[in-house]
Amino acid sequence: MPALDGIRGLAILLVLFFHIFSSNPETGSKLLDLLNQFRESCYLGVNLFFVLSGFLITGILLDTRTRPHFFKTFYARRALRIFPSTTASCLCYFSSPDLYTSSGQAGRSTF
Structure with a gap:
């Protein structure tokens, strides 16, 4: 449904804004x-995105x-859409030990 693309884009921007500006909660600058107070409410972008996705998926199934x-x-169709990007992301992530260890040394993960 093209009419909901703008709302989905807004949801993605809210999530990005939440993660990009999460470093320093109190700066002294008004x-x-x-902006930090606005950022604290941007987690709603995830909820909005999931609600819209559920609505669109339900519409596809009903149609x-x-x-x-x-x-x-x-x-x-879902598998052909999701698995390639998921597989590529996992391969990139796990092929470089520096990405998943805090010390930069291969070995034990820190999560």
């Missing part, structure tokens, strides 16, 4: 403190429920 094998087709 402007930066105001295709009369077709043969609609559930199988739905999951096949």
